[in-house]
Each structure stands twice: as C-alpha cells, then as structure tokens.
Amino acid sequence: MKKVLLSGNEAIARGVYEAGVRFAAAYPGTPSTEIMEQFAKYDGIYAEWAPNEKVAVEVAIGAALGGARALAVMKHVGVNVAADPIFTVSYTGIEGALVIISADDPSMHSSQNEQDNRNYAKFAKIPMLEPADPQEAKEFIKLAFQISEQFDTPVFLRTTTRVSHSKSVVALEDSHLPENKTKLAHHAAKYVMVPINARMRRVEVEKRERALRRFVETFAENKMEINDPEVGIITAGMPYNYAKDVFPDYSYLKLGMVYPLPVKMIKQFAGKVKKIYVIEELDPYLEEQIRAMGIEVTGKEIFPYTNEFDPGIIKHAILGDLRGSVSPYKETLALRPPNLCPGCPHRGLFYALKKSKAYVHGDIGCYTLSYLKPLEGLHSCICMGASIGMAHGMSKALKEKGKGKVVGVIGDSTFLHSGITGLLNMAYNNSDALIIILDNSTTAMTGMQEHPGTGFTLMGKEAKKVNLPVLVSSLGIENIRVIDPNNLKETQIAIKDELASSGPSVIIAQRPCALFKRANMKPVPPLKIDPDKCEGCKACLGLNCPPIAWKEGVTREGSKRKGLAVIDETICNGCGLCAQVCKFNAIA
Amino acid sequence: MKDNKVKSILFAGVGGQGILRASDIMCQTMMEAGFDVKKSEVHGMAQRGGCVTSHVRYGARVYSPLAASGTIDILISFEKMEALRYLKFLSHDASIILNTEEINPPAVNMGELPYPADIINFLKNHYAKVIAFNAAEIAQQAGSIKAANVVLLGALSNLTGIDRAIWENVIKKSFPQKLIKLNLEAFQKGIAA
Ligand SMILES: Cc1ncc(C[n+]2csc(CCOP(=O)(O)OP(=O)(O)O)c2C)c(N)n1
Numbered sequence: 167m168k169k170v171l172l173s174g175n176e177a178i179a180r181g182v183y184e185a186g187v188r189f190a191a192a193y194p195g196t197p198s199t200e201i202m203e204q205f206a207k208y209d210g211i212y213a214e215w216a217p218n219e220k221v222a223v224e225v226a227i228g229a230a231l232g233g234a235r236a237l238a239v240m241k242h243v244g245v246n247v248a249a250d251p252i253f254t255v256s257y258t259g260i261e262g263a264l265v266i267i268s269a270d271d272p273s274m275h276s277s278q279n280e281q282d283n284r285n286y287a288k289f290a291k292i293p294m295l296e297p298a299d300p301q302e303a304k305e306f307i308k309l310a311f312q313i314s315e316q317f318d319t320p321v322f323l324r325t326t327t328r329v330s331h332s333k334s335v336v337a338l339e340d341s342h343l344p345e346n347k348t349k350l351a352h353h354a355a356k357y358v359m360v361p362i363n364a365r366m367r368r369v370e371v372e373k374r375e376r377a378l379r380r381f382v383e384t385f386a387e388n389k390m391e392i393n394d395p396e397v398g399i400i401t402a403g404m405p406y407n408y409a410k411d412v413f414p415d416y417s418y419l420k421l422g423m424v425y426p427l428p429v430k431m432i433k434q435f436a437g438k439v440k441k442i443y444v445i446e447e448l449d450p451y452l453e454e455q456i457r458a459m460g461i462e463v464t465g466k467e468i469f470p471y472t473n474e475f476d477p478g479i480i481k482h483a484i485l486g487d488l489r490g491s492v493s494p495y496k497e498t499l500a501l502r503p504p505n506l507c508p509g510c511p512h513r514g515l516f517y518a519l520k521k522s523k524a525y526v527h528g529d530i531g532c533y534t535l536s537y538l539k540p541l542e543g544l545h546s547c548i549c550m551g552a553s554i555g556m557a558h559g560m561s562k563a564l565k566e567k568g569k570g571k572v573v574g575v576i577g578d579s580t581f582l583h584s585g586i587t588g589l590l591n592m593a594y595n596n597s598d599a600l601i602i603i604l605d606n607s608t609t610a611m612t613g614m615q616e617h618p619g620t621g622f623t624l625m626g627k628e629a630k631k632v633n634l635p636v637l638v639s640s641l642g643i644e645n646i647r648v649i650d651p652n653n654l655k656e657t658q659i660a661i662k663d664e665l666a667s668s669g670p671s672v673i674i675a676q677r678p679c680a681l682f683k684r685a686n687m688k689p690v691p692p693l694k695i696d697p698d699k700c701e702g703c704k705a706c707l708g709l710n711c712p713p714i715a716w717k718e719g720v721t722r723e724g725s726k727r728k729g730l731a732v733i734d735e736t737i738c739n740g741c742g743l744c745a746q747v748c749k750f751n752a753i754a
Numbered sequence: 755m756k757d758n759k760v761k762s763i764l765f766a767g768v769g770g771q772g773i774l775r776a777s778d779i780m781c782q783t784m785m786e787a788g789f790d791v792k793k794s795e796v797h798g799m800a801q802r803g804g805c806v807t808s809h810v811r812y813g814a815r816v817y818s819p820l821a822a823s824g825t826i827d828i829l830i831s832f833e834k835m836e837a838l839r840y841l842k843f844l845s846h847d848a849s850i851i852l853n854t855e856e857i858n859p860p861a862v863n864m865g866e867l868p869y870p871a872d873i874i875n876f877l878k879n880h881y882a883k884v885i886a887f888n889a890a891e892i893a894q895q896a897g898s899i900k901a902a903n904v905v906l907l908g909a910l911s912n913l914t915g916i917d918r919a920i921w922e923n924v925i926k927k928s929f930p931q932k933l934i935k936l937n938l939e940a941f942q943k944g945i946a947a
Contacts, residue, residue: 332819403931411818478822494841500861
C-alpha cells in the first residue's frame with residue numbers, strides 16, 4: 167500500500183475517486199476549493215463548477231435521481247445558499263447516492279462568519295460524518311456514500327479548515343468502480359413534493375431517523391478508548407487530535423458521526439468514567455444533546471465558544487496551565503494585513519471610487535481587501551451578492567439624501583453567483599444606485615477558478631462565455647458603461663457621470679486579474695521612481711501597492727522632501743497606476 | 755526513532771517567500787526518514803501578502819498538526835521581524851533560525867510604526883541558540899534569490915539529525931530538472947551558514 171502526504175482536501179478527492187464516484191458539482195470557497203480541483207484531475211470523472219452552491223446541489227440531486235452517486239462540495243456559508251434544496255431532498259431521498267461536503271472555517275481564516283454547520287445536520291435530519299485528519303477524511307467520504315445508498319438519504323461530510331488544510335500520511339488504495347446503476351426511473355410520488363406527497367415522505371424521514379439511530383450504535387467510526395477512568399473526553403473531528411496531543415492517557419469517546427448521536431454508547435461511556443469533558447469548537451452542539459440524555463458534563467463553561475482550538479487551549483481550559491505561552495517581546499509589532507497584489511485591477515477602481523465620497527456596499531472577493539487603509543474602499547460587506555440589494559435598499563430608503571451617493575461593487579464571479587437577481591430587482595423597481603461589476607475574468611480570491619464568464623470549464627474545456635453587457639442590458643438596465651479600471655481618468659469620469667444619472671446604472675470595469683495567465687498580457691517592464699524628481703509627497707504610497715516602499719531620510723537639495731519613495735522591481739508588474747497619481751512625473 | 759517525543763517546528767514569514775514549499779519538503783523528508791508527520795498551513799485570504807505560518811510536527815505518532823503554544827522546538831523565520839510575532843509559541847529552550855532579510859509591513863512604510871531594532875540581540879538574550887544569516891544573499895550566490903527557502907532548510911537540517919541524503923533526495927524530487935542543481939547548492943550553503 168502506497169503512503170503519501172496529502173492534505174485533507176486532497177485525501178477527500180482521492181477517497182471520492184477510490185469509492186468509484188464519478189460525478190461532482192461545486193462552487194469554490196475556502197477551505198473547500200481544492201477538493202474539486204483535485205478530483206477534476208482524475209480520469210473518467212465528470213466535475214463542474216456551478217455558478218453557485220444551490221445550483222451545485224441541484225445538479226448533484228439530478229444526477230442522484232438518475233441513479234448516479236453524486237457529490238456536491240461547498241464552504242460552510244455555501245450551505246446557506248443551497249439550504250432550500252437540501253432541506254427537501256432530505257424528504258425525497260435519492261435513487262443513487264448523494265453526499266454534500268460542508269467545509270467549515272472556525273476562526274474565520276477566510277470567511278465572513280464561523281457558523282457551525284453541524285446544526286444543519288440536525289435541522290435537516292441528514293446524517294453527518296466528521297473526520298479528524300486526512301486519512302479519516304479519505305475513509306469517511308467512502309462511508310458517506312455507503313450510508314447514503316443504504317438509507318436512501320443525502321449525507322453530509324463536515325470538515326474544518328484544519329482538517330482540509332493540514333497534511334499527513336495517507337495510505338492509498340485502488341479505485342473500485344461499482345456497477346453503473348444510472349437509469350431513468352419514474353417515482354413521482356417520491357419526488358414530487360406537493361403537500362400530499364411531502365406528508366408521506368415526512369413520515370419516511372422519521373423512519374429513516376430511527377433506523378440511523380440504531381445504526382450509529384454499532385458504527386465502527388464511533389470509537390471508545392478506555393484508559394484513565396477518572397477523566398473521559400467526548401469529542402469529534404480535529405479537536406480529538408488536539409486533546410490526544412496533551413492528554414494521551416484520558417479515556418475517549420471519539421464520534422465519527424456527529425448526527426445522529428449514539429445515545430446508548432454515550433451512556434455506556436458515561437458509566438465507565440468519572441468526570442466527562444465535551445470538547446468541541448464553536449457551538450455546544452454535542453454538549454446540549456448529551457446533557458439532554460441526562461448526563462452531567464463539563465463543556466462551554468471552560469472551553470471557548472469562538473475560534474478554532476489548539477492543544478494549548480484545551481490544556482489551559484482543563485488544567486489552567488499557561489506555561490511558556492507568554493512572549494518576552496512586549497512592543498507593538500506592525501501587522502501585515504493581506505493586500506491586493508501588485509498590478510491588481512481592483513486598486514485603480516477603488517482609488518477612483520474613493521474620490522466620489524459615495525457609500526460603497528461591498529461584496530465578497532479580492533476587492534473586499536480594499537476595505538483596509540489606505541484605500542478604505544468599502545462601507546459594508548455581508549455575503550455574496552448582497553451588495554446589489556443593499557445598495558438598492560439604501561438608495562430607496564434615503565431618497566434625495568442618498569441621490570448620487572450609493573454604490574454597490576461586486577466581482578464577476580460573485581455577480582454570476584447571486585448578483586443577477588438583485589440587479590433584475592433594481593431595474594424592475596427603478597433603483598437610483600450605481601453598481602460596479604469588477605470583471606477580472608476569474609474567481610481570484612479562491613485561487614483562479616473558472617466561472618460562466620471565463621469561457622472555460624473546470625475540466626479545461628472551452629465553454630460558452632456570458633456577455634456581461636448584454637446580460638445586464640437584458641435585465642432592463644439602460645445606463646451601462648464598460649471601462650478599464652487602470653485608466654484612472656476614464657474611471658473617475660464614468661463614476662461621476664453614472665452617479666449623477668437617474669435610474670439604475672452599471673459600470674463594468676474590465677481588466678484581467680494580474681495573476682491570470684491565460685489573459686496573455688504582454689509583460690510590461692517594472693517602473694522606477696526617479697530620485698531626482700520625487701518630492702516625497704507619498705501620493706503613490708496611497709495606492710498601497712506592495713512594491714512601493716518609503717525610505718525615510720533620503721532628502722535632496724532644493725526639495726523639502728523628508729524621504730524618497732522606491733519601487734521594488736522584483737515584484738512590480740508595470741501596471742502604471744502609480745505613474746498616473748504622481749504629480750511630479752517622477753515615475754516611469 | 756530514538757526518543758518518543760514529538761518535535762515541533764514553526765515556519766513563519768511573509769506570503770510569497772516559499773514557506774509552504776519548504777515545509778512540504780521537510781514533511782516529505784521526515785516521512786521518508788520513517789516518522790509519522792503532520793503539518794498545518796494557511797490558505798486563501800491569509801496568503802495575499804500577509805503573514806504565513808506552517809507548523810510541522812514529527813515523531814513516532816503525531817496527533818495534532820498544531821503545536822500547543824510554549825512547545826515549539828525550532829522556529830525558522832523567513833523574515834527578521836516575523837520571528838518576534840511568534841515567540842509565545844516557543845518552548846524556553848527553543849532554537850531559532852533567522853533570515854535577516856527585512857520586508858517592511860505597510861505601517862512601517864507609511865511611517866506609523868518603526869521596524870523593530872536590534873532583533874538579533876533581543877533573541878540571543880532570550881534563547882540559547884539563534885542562527886542568523888541573510889538567506890536571500892546566500893541564495894543569490896547559489897544562483898537565485900528564490901532558493902532562500904532551501905538555504906534555510908540547509909540550516910534546519912543541522913538541527914534535526916536526519917540523514918542528509920534523505921533531504922537531498924526529497925529536494926531532487928521537489929523541483930523541475932533545471933532547478934535541482936541550484937537548490938542542492940542552496941541547501942549545502944545553508945548547512946554551512
Ligand atoms: C456563499 C459563498 N460561497 C463561496 C464563498 C467563497 N468566496 C469568497 S469570494 C469568492 C469569489 C470571488 O470572485 P469574484 O467575485 O470574481 O472576485 P475576485 O476575487 O476575482 O476579485 C468566493 C467564491 C463565499 N464567501 N460565500
């Protein structure tokens with residue numbers, strides 16, 4: 167058996183392949199993205215990026231109703247987008263198999279919230295598995311498909327950032343293609359969820375729940391380790407590893423399946439140990455259910471509700487031990503906030519937009535980084551697609567007070583994900599806000615995924631490419647302009663004019679992401695700052711472009727400057743934005 | 755495998771310095787040397803020019819890919835001031851490998867905060883073993899500034915007691931043919947640094 171180092175996400179992709187699953191749909195989102203990117207590399211599979219998570223789940227449901235074993239993958243907040251079909255496919259069940267991966271992000275390393283998606287399992291009555299490391303991730307995804315087939319149910323697999331993005335040793339196995347069971351089978355009463363049928367299926371769901379509750383009592387991945395009988399720990403997923411790291415000798419009940427819970431097994435464990443700790447990140451999800459079984463446990467009284475854990479947090483909570491965890495260095499260290507890349511087309515747009523002094527409703531993508539100093543380009547950001555509805559709502563509520571002052575900005579991938587309906591609403595309800603679509607020809611934030619506006623599919627095939635101006639126009643928007651955000655003057659004029667115009671307007675700022683290889687942009691030589699011309703005004707530094715740095719104290723005779731701006735040629739890509747903001751023609 | 759204790763290495767630096775590649779090479783080396791190994795890393799938002807860290811842990815059996823704070827055995831810092839950011843994670847007898855290269859954070863560029871002075875002496879006053887050198891300059895001598903991460907791995911290999919041949923073998927597998935010679939040389943120069 168070959169052993170390799172794999173991340174949790176690579177291991178999941180491998181597990182899907184080994185299980186003989188050949189169909190998957192997803193929308194990218196950290197920390198889930200690499201699952202699909204890796205899966206798409208295997209032979210003989212079909213994998214697609216859908217425009218959003220709801221569509222991805224619906225695509226997977228369709229495949230599963232046709233008898234296929236299908237996978238849908240998303241980050242935790244993607245499950246919110248897809249919740250509507252998920253709650254009802256729980257009633258219908260499927261013909262083939264359906265697994266939905268939710269990649270949660272405790273600590274919000276790359277997310278806008280840290281919702282605990284174990285709650286969805288209980289809420290939607292869908293069984294959920296939770297692996298603790300890459301090896302388990304590979305095994306559990308296979309089990310998830312088996313359970314889906316055995317119980318005619320969708321199954322959740324939950325990972326967290328630490329499982330998805332940690333690497334460890336994984337044993338590879340061959341891929342076993344099961345018999346192909348795809349076919350057109352009509353079972354309308356099972357799949358047409360009109361009330362009369364839904365009521366019947368509702369009863370079936372409870373039958374399935376009872377069957378699953380019996381099943382979990384003997385499920386091999388719910389594991390009891392009886393060591394020290396004084397202390398027992400009930401946990402699941404990555405926190406198991408954190409706890410084992412610092413308390414190897416305690417007794418453990420490690421749950422591989424977090425919905426439904428094995429009530430008998432938990433009671434049995436409680437009978438074998440004196441004191442029980444429930445160790446789980448985020449919500450007291452296990453704790454509340456275990457308490458409801460009449461078992462006394464210690465949980466969120468001592469463990470945090472917020473952020474991911476690590477071994478030190480667990481040790482500290484249980485023993486109050488803080489040894490070694492204070493830094494001898496006491497001064498404030500300058501932070502390194504994430505920044506837009508050198509040559510990023512978003513930079514020019516936000517530089518120009520700031521001059522308009524408008525209220526800017528932001529959205530989710532690389533451009534969200536413009537919120538930080540010195541660009542300070544956004545004044546709100548809630549979730550994907552929200553910028554458009556929010557700009558419209560604010561503009562309507564403020565009437566004259568908001569006239570010419572309310573903007574929504576949204577990336578191309580985000581617009582296609584969930585911005586189209588919002589814009590349709592703006593046309594329909596005659597909005598006065600301005601929407602700017604930042605079309606950089608890719609899904610940059612999550613690592614350059616294709617989408618319906620890029621002209622390519624996940625599997626690298628050429629595809630229909632949506633024509634944004636035509637799409638926007640067809641929604642009923644009449645004021646549409648296409649501009650190059652690297653041309654500051656043109657951008658400023660377009661923003662000014664469209665803020666002044668009445669009715670809804672859309673500016674499409676088009677320029678490929680600076681990291682986008684396929685755009686075939688001709689390499690431009692890096693720029694230099696002429697030390698004989700720089701007056702030290704720091705206007706270029708206001709762009710916060712990574713190559714531009716300040717050298718304090720480099721003065722010049724005949725100039726009042728206190729220092730000199732310099733460009734690091736190794737990372738400058740010559741976009742020329744700084745040359746446009748330099749009043750002294752010092753940059754070329 | 756002599757002692758049972760899990761060893762914890764913290765890689766730290768700034769996005770774009772090849773930290774994840776370096777920690778991958780280390781993991782592969784430890785796996786090929788017969789250890790269990792786990793590592794954690796940051797993706798996504800945190801990679802856009804921000805701080806990057808990776809924990810690597812190896813031993814007979816490793817559970818957690820993250821080390822408890824106060825237990826890191828070796829800090830390998832790819833940028834000078836970044837070392838200061840993670841001292842609370844170090845054990846009292848930790849060793850530090852320090853690239854003395856400086857990359858200004860935006861607040862330093864804007865003149866809002868100073869770049870910390872006298873970092874090396876501060877570290878030497880608090881930790882028994884501090885190995886400091888400019889890995890970028892050494893990498894340049896080997897042929898490319900981009901090999902600074904492998905120079906640092908050379909210095910790290912002095913502290914891990916793993917057969918050099920295993921490191922070199924993994925380095926050979928980690929780069930395209932035309933970059934192998936350069937990186938092996940960078941590794942040697944790191945050992946001598
Ligand atoms: C519902 C949901 N799905 C996925 C994500 C992850 N995500 C954050 S931004 C983004 C897309 C960004 O692409 P785009 O709008 O084109 O902006 P860019 O990053 O290219 O500037 C994605 C997929 C999310 N935050 N929410």
